Amino acid sequence: LVTAVIVVAAGSGQRLGYGMPKAAVPLGGEPILMHALRGIVASGVASQVCVALPPGDEGLRRLCDDFREELADGGPLLTVVDGGSTRAESVRAGIAALMEGIEAVLVHDAARALTPESVFHRVCDSLVAGAAAVIPVVPVVDTVKMVAATTGGDAAVAPELVTGTARREELRAVQTPQGFTLGTLLRAHEAAQALDQQQAAAVTDDAMLVEMLGTAVHAVRGSTQSLKITTPLDLIFAEGLLEGPLG
């Protein structure tokens, strides 16, 4: 399948606290985005890589321009677009810039910069085998509970009350790259535009939109190395991974 990877890198990175977009934060001496791009290209799955950047960020745009020069002949086409105010809008900006002939799209968080090549391959293999949508997942180590804000007298006891416990063996933590046939991703994001603001704010990945269509979403094995660099602690962990991968 002729495949494009849309890299969403337009987040502000406020939780990392560097005062710059997360994609620009240095990891092992290079911006996080650079690691993500190298990983994608090394996997060999992409005919096109489309990066959604924070609008107006000249530094990251230059980084992409320089990386384009580095790409060997026969490497993927590297395209840059301005991201939107939500992750989904950034994905839509990427979709709008896809080249003719793309059949499958992987949507990948720049923040998952150390994703192993094997994960890209498992996602693509599943698409080739006939999946319309596929996501990489890992088991959940914590027990996960639902909570609600406490009201009345209970509020003096604690701020939240447990309303239920999910069965851990049925839970998975979801990563990227998430893979879709082009038609499936287009339909999912078309449907997303009909959501009200509150519903749209609750959309945290693309697979969720596909689930809303009633289309089957398949899950393949992800990797603990695909962590989403979000907090300063994640950055320390990622630096450690660069020293020596877990295998």
Ligand code: C5P
């Ligand atoms: O904020 P969150 O952790 O969900 O972001 C996941 C990914 O989506 C990050 O790589 C971030 O750069 C990207 N993003 C984006 N455009 C936004 C918000 C987030 O591309 N408006």
